[in-house]
Amino acid sequence: MTESTRRSSELTAYLSHELRNALACIHQFGNILVDGLAGELSSEQREYVGIMLENASKIRKVLDSALDGTPDPIEESTNKIERVSKLET
C-alpha cells in the first residue's frame, strides 16, 4: 500500500466514524422526539423536527455514496439479516 493510499484509507475511516456517529445522534434523538418518547410535540414542533430528520437523511445518503458507494445500506442490511437468520435455523 502506498503512503497516499494509506492516508486516504485512514481519512475515510476517520470521516466515516466521526460523521456517522454525529449523524446517528441527530437521527436517534430526532426520531425519539417525533415518536413522542419524550412527550407529545405540537404539530409545528413535529414539522420542524421532521425537517431536521429529512436533511439528516440527505447527509446520510451523501455519506453512503461518498464513503461506501452504496445507495441503500438499510435495505442491504435487512436483506442480509433475512439470509443470516434463515441460515442459522
Added chain:
Amino acid sequence: MDRTKILVVDDNPTIRKGLSVRLRASGYDVLFAEDAISATAALVTERPDLVILDLGLPAGDGFVVMERLHKNDRLASIPVIVLTGRELAANRDRALQAGAAAFFQKPVDDGALLFAIRKALDVSRGELRFDD
C-alpha cells in the same frame, strides 16, 4: 417471565442514551458497556439475551469482544448485532463471518434495528420458522 436483556456496547455516551430510550420504549431491559473490557465483564456477569456492539472501542475492538464471546461455551449462543460507524467494505463481511447476526452502519433506521433484534432473538430461542 424475565424481560429480555440487551447489552449495548458503545464508547459514545450519546449513542448509548439514544439506544436506551428506544429499546426501553420497546420493552427491553438495557445494560451498558463502553469498552471491550467492560463488555466482556458484563457478558459474563449479566449474560444478556442479545448484544448491540460497536466495532470501534477502547481497550480492544468489537471483533475482540465477539471472539471472546464465541470462545466461551456459556456465552457463544448470545446473538450479536453490530452497529458501527466504520466503513462497510472493510467490516461488514468480516463481522458476519465473525458470527454477527446482523450488521448495520450508523445511523440505523429504528424499525430495521428492532426487526433485526426480534429476528435474532427468535433464532437464538429456536422460535423462527422458515416461512416466517
